[in-house]
Amino acid sequence: MKRRRKPLGDRVSGENQALQIVDRNVSLRQGGERQEGMYINIARASRQSSSDTDDVIPSRLSTKEPGTDDSNTYYNSFEILTTVKIEELKDYIKRKQVNEGLHSEYKTIPYGPQHPTTIAQKKENMPKNRYKTTFPYDHTRVILQPTPGSPHTDYINANLVDGFEKESCYIASQGPFKHTFTDFWAMIWQNNSRKIIMLTNLMEVAKVKCDKYWPEGGKPIVLGRLIITLQTEKERAAYVTREISVEDKKTKEKRNIIQYHFTAWPDHGTPDPLYLVLFHKHVISDHSDVESGKLLVHCSAGIGRTGTYIGLDALYEEGRVTGCVDIVKFVKKMRYSRMNMVQTPDQYVCLHYALLEAFTMTDTKIGKDQFGTIWREIDIDKQPINHQKLYKEFKMLEAKKSEHGKSEYTAAVSPENIEKNRNKSVIPSDNNRLFLTTYDKGRTDYINAVQAPSYTKFVGYLTTQLPLPDTKMDFWTMIRDHSSSTVVMFINEQTEAEFVYATSEDTFSCGSFTMKITKREKVEFDILSCTVVLSRKDEKSREIVIYCAVCSGYPKPSVLCKLVNMISTRVSMSHDAVTVVSGDGAKNCGLFCTFANAVSSMTIDDNADIFQLARLLQLRRPEFFADFDEYRLCYEALNFYLESTNVYANF
Structure with missing residues (x-):
């Protein structure tokens, strides 16, 4: 059965005719002067949000039909040009964000039902809709091939969406129910979809957002005439x-x-654009050996996150081909096909920053087979440092570093916490700091520590400063609260270990904790190992293993490799976060985490992107990789690792 569609040129007429104007100066300045030098924190700006529910229509947004009288909304009567050249996108976003201009622009886009949804609201189809306010339009809905002898079997809550110069290349769908699994997989088969983009977790805030429509490994499921089998599963941090x-x-x-x-x-909110873009980059670079059909994209309701991803995918292609993007026009185009695509103002802002990230991202990924050659080129480069390729990469890392205003460090600089910081210039921001939950009386929930991703877990590391005499109790509280059973410490001399545990006694106490040392040994490469049993009244005791690397500056590549080898087995068995400690919580911590993540990347994907791995860590603590020598050492250590051992770490 074919669906009736208007000609492509007629679908967005009346909404976008004025977009043919080409006077860029009028459109981009919009009555204001260019403001140079303004820095926009991409990750932070996209994450600040009130709520990101995929099923509730925000009351503050207009749901009026085009042409209604609203002084704050521009429709057919007047349209500003919204086409932006790629090289001008950064400045465009800066100007727009001065007075939340992107939020204002978002409000000009028609919201709410714009076309009939008769089929979706039939009595027999209502149980197939996850939310009471989100229905597929009749004119673009995916029509399933009916089951012979079974009426009312052609409906599923999904729409066909046009891409850049491609009709109906996307399917935007809600997350399926258990009772719609058969329909969901029938849709995939019917449309020859070879890639599924899922943008929701099964559970969020104790609510079911999507039912698990794929089987466990080795346990096929039969749905209608289709047999579904999970072959492989690879987990990464995001x-x-x-x-x-x-x-x-x-x-x-x-x-x-x-x-x-x-x-x-x-x-709540939106992801860091870097995570979303790296995910998208993986999808588009993963070429299947078979011809791909329509790209299926779904979240929970299939409008907010789904629209954001489709917008990123299609507009990236548009910008790559034409050198320009028109985000407003494409969001309107998506909303012609499915209601409320890109559901919230913050998702709209996130889409802009994600596109900026995508267009400015360079290819820094290196395959396992090529890494040795690349390192040799780095190692023999004797040009002045400013001309060296790796140094230029490091300066690019510095330029992309996130920054936070003073108002984002309220906890770290508060009177009760300020003296808990060894280095007053290396403190955690409010959004990234790690919270203590069972602190003793007279203490606070603050510790100078941040969570950081490993290659396979969003929270794989707890990075913190070497405890002060007054914060040793906070350190052990963090170990207890966040269930960390492995600690890696970088200390200048052996006596600094006293800040964490007693080096000469077998039993010691700290606040409400009692620690018993059951094993001490000196490992090769100046690494000390200590096993501690941590106890607290009325709680089950737990075993903690501490590895101390003694080095006056940066550790040798051999030391980094040895540490990764020693903790790999423990991490794969426990799945707990690894605590990484250094003097200020930045130097050597970022180095170790990035190196360990690069090793895991080589293991899982046969390549590593040290530049992007470092950036992901700097989202949590910008002070990671303060100088070029530390960054260069990460490359050197990874080359040493690949030359000296098989890549087997997996954490």
Whole structure:
């Protein structure tokens, strides 16, 4: 059954005719002067949000039809030009964000139901809709091939969406229910979809957002005439990839489908654009050996996160081909096909920053087979440092570093906490600091520590400063509260270990904690190992293993490799976060975490992108990698690791 569609040129007429204007000076300045030198914190600006629910229409946004009288809304009567050249996108966003201009621009886009949804609201179809306010439009809905002898089986809550110069290349869908699994997989098979983009977790804020529509490994499920089998699953910090085989029982035809499950979208707000862009980059660079059909994208309701991703994918292609993007026009285009795509103002802002990130991202990924050659080129480069390729990469890392205003460090600089910081210039921001939950009387929830991602877990490390005499109790509280069973310490001399544990006694106490040392040993490469049993009244005791690397400056590549080898088994067995300690909580901490993540990347994906791995850590603590020598050492250590051992660390 074919669906009736208006000609492409007529679908957005009346909304975008004025966008043919080409006077860029009028459109981009919009009555204001260019403001040079303003720095916009990309990650922070995109994350600040009140709520990001995929099922509730924000009351503050207009739901009027085009042409209604609203002094704050521009429709057919007047339209400003919204086409932006790629090289001008950064300045465009800066100007727009001065007075929340992107939020204002978002309000000009028609919101709410704009076209009939008759089929979706039929009595027999209502149980198939996850939310009472989100229905597919009749004119673009995905029409399933009806089951013979079964009426009312052609409906699913999904729409076909046009991309850049491609009709109906996307399917925007809600997350399926258990009772719609058969319909969901039938849609995938019918449209020859080979890639699924999933942008929600199964549960968020104790609510079911999507039912698990894929099987466990080795346990196929049968849905209608299709047999679904999970073949492989690879977990990374912000997403999971699953290879799924689908077989038609009758024809015996088999297809391989890859699901890309983005798991880092926060319950409230939007993700850091860098995470979203790296995820998108993985999807588009993952070329299947079979011809791909329509790209299926879903979240929970299939409008907010789904619209943001489709917007990123299509507009990135538009910008790559034409050198320009028109974000307003494309959001309107998506909303012609499915209601409320890009559901909130913050998602709209996130889309802008994600596109800026995508267009300015350089290819710094290095394959395992090429790494040795690349390192040798770095090592023999004797040009003045300013001309060296790796130094230029480091300066680019510095330029992209996140910055926070003074107002974002209220906890760290408060009177009760300020003296808990060894280095007053290395403190955690309010958004990234780690909280204590069971602190003793007279203490606060503050510790100078931040959570950081490993390659496979969003919270893989707890990075913190060497405790002060007054904060030793806070350190052990953090270990207890965040269930860390492995500690890696970088200390200048052996006596500094006293700040964490007693080096000469077998039993010692700290606040409400009692610690018993059950094992001490000196490992090669100036690494000390200590096993501590941590106890607290009325709580189960736990075993903590501490590795201390004694080095006056930066550790040698051999020391970094040895530490990674020693903790890899513990981490794979416990899945706990590793605590990483250094004098100020920045120097050597960022180095170790980035190096360990690069080793894992080589293991899982046969490549590593040290530049982007470092950036992801700097989102949490900008002070990581304060100088070039530390950054260069990460490359040197990874080369040493690849030359001296098989890549087997997996954490």
